Structures are given as C-alpha cells and as structure tokens.
Amino acid sequence: MSENNAKKKMSFGEAWQKFGTIGIFVLLLVILAVIRPSSVFSASSVPQILKQSSVNILLALGEFFAILIAGIDLSVGSVAALTGLFTAKMMIVGVPVPLAILAGILIGTGFGFINGMLVNKTGLHPFIITLGTQSIFRGITLVLSNSRSVYGFPVSFTSLMSGSVVGIPIPVIIALIAAVILWFVTTKCKVGRNIYALGGNIDAAWYSGINVNLHRLIVFMISGTCAGLAGVVLLGRVGAAEPAAGTGFETYAIAASIIGGTSFMGGKGKIPGVVVGGLIIGLINYAMTALTLPSTYQQIVMGALIIIAVTIDTVVGRKS
Amino acid sequence: MQTLVKMEGITKEFPGVKALDNISLEINAGEVHVLLGENGAGKSTLMKILSGVYTPTSGKITVKGKEYTKLTPQDSYDLGISIIYQELSVINELSILENLFVGKLPTKKAGIIPVVDYAKMREIAADVLSKVGVHRDPNLFVEKISISEKQQVEIAKALASKADVIIMDEPTTSLTTSETEHLFKIIRQLKAEGKGIVYISHKMKEIKEIGDRVTVLKDGTYVGTRDVADVEVDDLVAMMVGRKIQGTYLNEECHDFSDKPVFFEVKNISRKDQKVKNVSFQLHKGEILGFAGLVGSGRSELMNAIFGAEPKSEGQIFMEGRELKIDNPYEAIKSGLGMVTENRRETGFLDNFDIKQNISIVPYIKESKGNGVIGLVNDKEELNYANQQCADIRVKMRDINQNITELSGGNQQKVILGKWLAAESKLIIFDEPTKGIDVGSKSEIYVLMRKLANEGKGVLVVSSELPELLSVCDTIAVFREGEIRGIFKNSEATEEKIVKTSTGE
Numbered sequence: 001m002s003e004n005n006a007k008k009k010m011s012f013g014e015a016w017q018k019f020g021t022i023g024i025f026v027l028l029l030v031i032l033a034v035i036r037p038s039s040v041f042s043a044s045s046v047p048q049i050l051k052q053s054s055v056n057i058l059l060a061l062g063e064f065f066a067i068l069i070a071g072i073d074l075s076v077g078s079v080a081a082l083t084g085l086f087t088a089k090m091m092i093v094g095v096p097v098p099l100a101i102l103a104g105i106l107i108g109t110g111f112g113f114i115n116g117m118l119v120n121k122t123g124l125h126p127f128i129i130t131l132g133t134q135s136i137f138r139g140i141t142l143v144l145s146n147s148r149s150v151y152g153f154p155v156s157f158t159s160l161m162s163g164s165v166v167g168i169p170i171p172v173i174i175a176l177i178a179a180v181i182l183w184f185v186t187t188k189c190k191v192g193r194n195i196y197a198l199g200g201n202i203d204a205a206w207y208s209g210i211n212v213n214l215h216r217l218i219v220f221m222i223s224g225t226c227a228g229l230a231g232v233v234l235l236g237r238v239g240a241a242e243p244a245a246g247t248g249f250e251t252y253a254i255a256a257s258i259i260g261g262t263s264f265m266g267g268k269g270k271i272p273g274v275v276v277g278g279l280i281i282g283l284i285n286y287a288m289t290a291l292t293l294p295s296t297y298q299q300i301v302m303g304a305l306i307i308i309a310v311t312i313d314t315v316v317g318r319k320s
Numbered sequence: 321m322q323t324l325v326k327m328e329g330i331t332k333e334f335p336g337v338k339a340l341d342n343i344s345l346e347i348n349a350g351e352v353h354v355l356l357g358e359n360g361a362g363k364s365t366l367m368k369i370l371s372g373v374y375t376p377t378s379g380k381i382t383v384k385g386k387e388y389t390k391l392t393p394q395d396s397y398d399l400g401i402s403i404i405y406q407e408l409s410v411i412n413e414l415s416i417l418e419n420l421f422v423g424k425l426p427t428k429k430a431g432i433i434p435v436v437d438y439a440k441m442r443e444i445a446a447d448v449l450s451k452v453g454v455h456r457d458p459n460l461f462v463e464k465i466s467i468s469e470k471q472q473v474e475i476a477k478a479l480a481s482k483a484d485v486i487i488m489d490e491p492t493t494s495l496t497t498s499e500t501e502h503l504f505k506i507i508r509q510l511k512a513e514g515k516g517i518v519y520i521s522h523k524m525k526e527i528k529e530i531g532d533r534v535t536v537l538k539d540g541t542y543v544g545t546r547d548v549a550d551v552e553v554d555d556l557v558a559m560m561v562g563r564k565i566q567g568t569y570l571n572e573e574c575h576d577f578s579d580k581p582v583f584f585e586v587k588n589i590s591r592k593d594q595k596v597k598n599v600s601f602q603l604h605k606g607e608i609l610g611f612a613g614l615v616g617s618g619r620s621e622l623m624n625a626i627f628g629a630e631p632k633s634e635g636q637i638f639m640e641g642r643e644l645k646i647d648n649p650y651e652a653i654k655s656g657l658g659m660v661t662e663n664r665r666e667t668g669f670l671d672n673f674d675i676k677q678n679i680s681i682v683p684y685i686k687e688s689k690g691n692g693v694i695g696l697v698n699d700k701e702e703l704n705y706a707n708q709q710c711a712d713i714r715v716k717m718r719d720i721n722q723n724i725t726e727l728s729g730g731n732q733q734k735v736i737l738g739k740w741l742a743a744e745s746k747l748i749i750f751d752e753p754t755k756g757i758d759v760g761s762k763s764e765i766y767v768l769m770r771k772l773a774n775e776g777k778g779v780l781v782v783s784s785e786l787p788e789l790l791s792v793c794d795t796i797a798v799f800r801e802g803e804i805r806g807i808f809k810n811s812e813a814t815e816e817k818i819v820k821t822s823t824g825e
Contacts, residue, residue, distance in 0.1 A: 190694070194685075208649070210650070
C-alpha cells in the first residue's frame with residue numbers, strides 16, 4: 001500500500017531531484033521568452049544557445065567527476081588556456097591540424113595526470129592542489145605567450161571549429177560526443193561505478209577492493225582531458241590563443257555541475273544533469289546578450305543561482 | 321564517610337535497547353570505586369549519565385544531598401564531577417595552560433569589558449600541575465607532551481575545576497608500568513584529599529592495588545558491590561561473567577576440527593605500530609575460529625592486516641597450502657578473501673548505492689581486470705547476483721533497487737555479507753558481525769556462518785560478546801596486547817577462562 005502511495009505522490013524532494021535542473025532551464029527560457037520573445041522564437045536562437053554552452057558543458061563534464069569524488073578541480077580554466085596555446089603554437093610551426101588537436105587534448109590529459117598525482121602523493125585536498133596548479137598553469141600560459149594573443153594558424157582549423165553539420169555547430173557536436181562517452185563511462189563501465197563508490201564512501205570503497213589512488217588519478221585525467229578539449233574548442237571560436245582565455249571558467253563549470261544536481265558531498269550526480277547545467281550557464285550568457293545587459297551581470301545571476309540550487313539540494317537532501 | 325554521589329535505580333533505554341536496567345552506585349569521599357564489567361556492560365553509559373551526556377530514562381541522582389532526575393553537562397561541571405575519557409580530550413593545538421581552562425576561562429573586568437585573567441590562570445595552573453607532577457612550561461603546546469603527561473594534564477584540569485568526583489575511564493591502557501605507578505601515586509594523593517574517584521578498568525591486578533570498593537555490571541544490570549579487600553579475583557570474574565544458562569548457547573554444532581586438514585594459515589604477522597606482534601594461527605577445514613579479547617587488543621588490527629586494508633610489516637598468509645600475496649583489499653579479494661567489517665556505516669556499505677549495487681561491487685571488482693578499472697556493468701548479471709544473494713540470505717526489503725540506508729541494521733549486514741558471497745569468497749572474516757543488530761538477525765547470521773563452514777568455506781569471527789563466540793566458534797583464540805595468549809576448544813572454553821586470559825590474570 002505504501003508502495004502505491006509512494007508512486008502516486010511524488011514528494012517535492014523527489015521531483016526536485018528528477019526535474020529540478022531541467023525545471024530551472026525551462027523557467028529561464030520562459031522568462032526570456034516573455035521579456036524578449038524575438039530572442040527565443042527565432043531560427044538562430046537554438047544553435048546560438050548551444051554554441052555558447054559548448055565550452056561550459058565540456059568543462060562541466062570534467063568538473064563533474066572531480067566533484068563526484070567529493071573533490072574539486074579549480075584548474076580547468078587555466079588548463080583550457082594552456083592547451084589552447086600549445087595547440088595554436090603547434091599549428092603555427094606546421095604541425096598538421098588533426099595532430100595538433102589530438103596533441104592539445106592529450107596535453108590536457110597530462111595536466112590532469114599532474115593534478116591527480118599531486119593529490120595522491122601529498123594527501124592534500126584537491127582544492128589546495130588545483131588552486132595551486134590553476135595559478136601555475138595560468139602563469140606558464142602568460143610566460144609562453146609573452147602575455148600576448150597568439151594567432152596566425154591555418155584557416156582550416158577555424159573554419160572547422162565554426163562549421164556545422166546538418167545545422168548543428170561543430171563545438172556542440174564535440175560536447176555532445178564527449179557527454180555520450182562519459183555517460184557511457186558512468187553508467188555502463190566498472191570504472192564509472194567505482195568512481196561513484198569512491199565518492200559515496202571512500203573507506204567502504206577501499207574495503208570493497210577499489211584502488212582509491214588509481215581511480216582518483218583517472219578522475220583528474222578525465223577532468224584534464226575535458227579541459228583540453230574545451231581549450232581547443234575555445235581556440236577555434238575565438239580565433240586566437242588568448243593568455244587570459246578561460247579565466248573564471250572553473251566557476252561556471254562548478255556551477256553547471258552543482259545546478260545539474262551533482263552533490264558536493266560526492267557520490268551523487270548524473271551526466272545528463274550536468275549537460276543541462278552547462279546549457280543553463282549558456283542560456284544565461286545568451287540572455288544577457290539578448291537583453292543587452294552587460295555581461296558582467298552574468299556573474300551576479302550565476303552566483304545567485306548556485307546558492308539557490310545548492311540550498312534547495314541541501315534542504316531536500318537533509319529531509320531524505 | 322561522606323557520600324558524594326548516589327545513583328539509584330538508573331535505567332537508560334535507547335530505541336530498541338535497554339542499555340542500563342535499575343543500576344545503583346555510590347561514590348564516597350576519599351575512596352577509589354572501581355567500575356567493572358565486560359565491553360558493553362554499561363559502564364560508560366552510566367558514567368555518561370553522571371557527566372550529563374545522557375539523560376536517564378528513570379532513576380535519581382543525589383549529589384551532595386541534593387536530588388536530581390537528570391544532569392546537564394553544565395550541572396555536572398558545577399557539581400564538581402569531572403570525567404577523563406580513555407581517548408583523552410585534551411586539545412593538541414592549545415597550550416597546557418589553555419587546556420586546563422578550556423571553555424571555562426577565568427575573566428576579569430578591564431573597565432566594563434571582561435577579559436581573560438591570565439594571572440589567575442597561571443596561579444591556579446602552577447598549583448594543580450605541581451599536584452599531578454607535571455613540570456612543564458604551561459605555555460607548551462599539548463601536542464609536544466607524552467600521552468601520560470596529557471593524562472596528567474586532564475587530571476589537573478579536573479582539579480582546576482575544583483572537581484570532587486573524578487571519573488577515570490581505563491586510564492592505564494596506554495601507560496607504561498612506571499607511568500602507571502605515577503598515576504597511582506596521584507590517585508592516592510587525591511584520595512587523601514577527600515576526592516571520590518571512579519576507576520573503570522578490566523585489569524584485575526590494578527583493582528586489587530588501587531581499589532577500595534568495586535561495583536560490577538553485566539549486560540546493563542547491576543551485579544553487586546564489594547569491598548576490594550574481601551573479594552578474590554575469581555569472584556570478580558564470576559560476577560562479571562555471570563552464571564549463564566548453558567542452554568542459551570547454540571554450540572551443539574561445534575566440534576573439534578584439529579585433526580582436519582589446515583585450510584587457512586597465518587604465520588608470524590606483525591604490524592609496524594606494534595598492535596599485532598608475531599601472530600600465527602591455523603584454521604582447519606570446516607572450522608569456525610573466533611577471536612576474543614578486549615577492544616584494542618589487536619584482533620581487528622590483525623584482520624585488517626590479513627585483508628590488506630592496513631599494512632603489515634611481516635608475515636605470511638596461506639590458503640589451501642598456497643601462499644597468498646596480499647598488500648591491499650583488491651589482492652585479498654582476488655585471492656578469495658572477504659571481510660564483513662566492524663563498522664557498517666563507515667567501512668561496510670555505500671550509502672549512495674542501492675541494494676543491488678552494494679552487492680555487485682565486489683564480484684565486479686573480482687572479475688574485472690587492471691585493478692578493477694576494466695570491464696562493463698551488465699544490468700542483467702547484476703540483478704542476478706543481487707536477487708540470488710538476497711533470496712539465499714533472506715534480506716527483508718521492498719525491492720532490490722531500494723537504497724541500502726532504508727534497511728534495518730541486520731538486513732544491511734546481510735547485504736554486506738551478500739557482496740562477499742556473490743564474489744564466491746573462500747574465506748570470510750566477520751569483525752563484530754552482530755554489533756547493533758536485533759536478536760532475530762543475530763541468530764540468522766550465526767546460522768549462515770555455520771552453513772558457510774559446512775560448505776567448506778573458512779570463517780573467522782572477531783567478537784567482544786563472549787556468548788556469541790561460545791555459541792558459534794569451534795575454537796577460540798584469546799588476544800591480549802597484540803598477541804594470542806590462549807587457544808581454547810569450544811568444549812573446554814568458558815567465559816571465566818576467556819576473561820582471565822584476556823585481562824592477564
């Protein structure tokens with residue numbers, strides 16, 4: 001009997017957990033449609049929102065894993081800038097475009113490896129380690145670029161990144177492919193299951209035979225890879241490697257993960273939620289432009305959203 | 321002699337458990353009153369009622385002629401009752417001086433603003449520290465001093481608060497012989513000053529040496545109070561253990577397996593932290609081997625070392641004649657070991673997983689390659705694992721996708737056992753397997769253990785409940801201070817013998 005009741009009546013908590021993220025997205029869309037209908041009901045609006053979201057989604061996907069193990073990765077924005085710079089420099093010295101893209105992504109993986117090793121070897125919280133590497137990676141970017149924009153790479157690269165397939169922009173396709181692969185990892189692969197276990201209870205995971213350090217390393221490598229990918233996409237979109245590229249993007253990545261339903265305590269969260277979280281960030285971005293508000297206001301809205309989303313999440317979590 | 325504290329008819333019920341049933345205790349000025357009982361007898365609960373941590377369900381407490389039905393920590397402090405816990409509560413990050421007055425800093429007025437009165441603090445500190453024999457700079461941080469000095473600081477703290485009743489919970493556990501001597505000197509001096517001391521201990525020798533009266537508790541009930549001078553150690557052990565009706569044991573199924581082939585063997589295991597010293601034992605085919613001893617005597621530490629969860633410095637492990645290389649739980653699982661850990665919530669289950677995921681995690685790790693990283697999750701296979709285990713061990717649940725935190729303690733424990741069975745473990749270590757679970761589930765778990773042993777699996781059981789060990793184990797090894805001090809066959813084991821061996825009498 002209680003079973004039937006539970007199925008019929010969904011508590012606010014359950015509803016929030018299932019539809020909270022998408023609800024925020026729809027709500028924002030409706031608000032925007034009411035204030036400025038033309039910005040939503042036009043042919044270019046959807047691709048534009050998606051395009052604005054792609055870098056956020058990519059960074060958020062990696063950040064999701066770091067938060068899933070009750071950690072964090074503050075270096076994603078810096079990693080994106082540095083991989084973008086490396087990719088740009090490689091292309092300028094004549095490395096073929098596909099090879100440069102691949103190398104850029106793998107360099108991101110390498111930075112993630114460095115983060116993971118530092119966390120494992122020092123035993124410090126990822127917050128401290130990635131706070132440090134955030135600054136180090138940014139510093140290296142500034143040194144290598146002489147604090148100047150780096151450009152002049154093949155048109156084939158920029159046209160690839162600004163192109164689209166059946167109307168869907170390439171960056172969006174890249175983000176979607178990454179999301180699908182990581183969704184598969186989290187739901188169908190043992191490594192994904194183990195990462196959830198690690199986030200849920202690190203000691204119980206250890207007693208269940210999970211190699212804690214190895215999985216933590218994998219998590220940071222995933223985060224680094226996503227940041228590398230984001231760096232390459234960003235490079236294509238901007239058309240130059242900016243030394244300040246991606247500054248503050250870790251905040252958006254964290255916000256997207258949290259708004260997407262990832263628990264800061266670790267062990268809980270899903271990839272589709274993170275994708276919608278990234279879309280919300282992109283939508284806010286788009287709305288600011290559409291409403292001709294200065295982009296600086298974006299940070300205020302974002303900050304408020306993080307607090308509201310986490311508050312609801314915590315209150316709901318406490319009840320259940 | 322003046323009575324400082326009188327506890328009468330104290331009963332404390334926790335949801336589902338009666339921790340204390342009608343207990344009485346009297347503490348006089350100038351006496352050392354020993355509180356004796358096995359793990360879980362209710363000593364700590366009783367003292368927590370006196371120090372105001374717990375509220376009694378019924379009963380009354382008379383302190384200095386005034387009656388109370390309950391005390392708050394503040395009441396207890398104001399009435400001069402001070403407790404020194406086994407895990408010392410000094411704060412390493414503060415100085416000796418600050419520790420003496422933590423939370424109760426004396427103040428003086430600077431104009432209208434109250435400020436800390438350091439001069440007064442130093443004055444009191446000099447007095448109480450010299451009483452307990454700590455000759456250290458009061459500004460020294462507590463992390464820099466030894467454990468016995470920390471304990472002396474705690475006693476000094478009690479004195480600084482003008483306590484008349486000082487409770488010491490197993491104060492000599494981590495002290496050397498000479499440090500213990502020094503502690504006893506302090507206790508005698510406090511006694512002479514008319515303080516009442518409650519001394520919780522398992523060590524019979526100490527009781528004879530320092531105690532005046534002794535009160536014995538068993539399973540939350542009051543057994544009796546005696547003058548230490550008139551009582552023999554044997555009598556105390558008999559009081560602690562009580563006279564159990566033999567029929568309550570299920571030990572008809574226990575046998576002597578010593579002529580059977582050796583199934584599992586451990587040789588000379590030691591740990592760097594000295595918690596396990598050169599321990600060896602053999603488990604025969606079909607046998608259930610139990611480990612008795614006081615908390616902290618090295619039983620769980622040994623099991624964690626065998627399972628690879630905590631490092632061992634030396635030693636070999638053999639199963640069916642083959643040596644196993646185990647440096648972490650992953651290798652233990654691959655070798656066919658399983659471990660139901662002592663603390664379900666902390667090391668047992670994953671609270672973000674449902675029942676089936678909690679079960680499949682271990683077989684998945686066991687079958688996977690590359691340290692558990694490579695391999696796919698197969699929903700059908702996972703359901704099979706889980707459904708089969710839950711049916712076999714009869715987990716009471718709504719459905720298999722339910723979160724594990726919604727189950728009762730006994731059913732959670734069954735799910736944890738299920739994950740080891742699903743991985744086809746050949747040897748399962750049970751560390752306090754029935755801690756905090758209901759009587760019905762307890763006996764079900766005993767039956768499961770016997771069934772596993774009959775199927776030819778190895779079963780090791782660590783338990784602080786002697787009736788449990790005597791009910792289910794064919795052989796019982798008794799630990800004291802990191803070593804096995806005695807091995808008894810079920811037919812010759814008694815609670816008296818085990819208690820004596822584990823306490824060193």
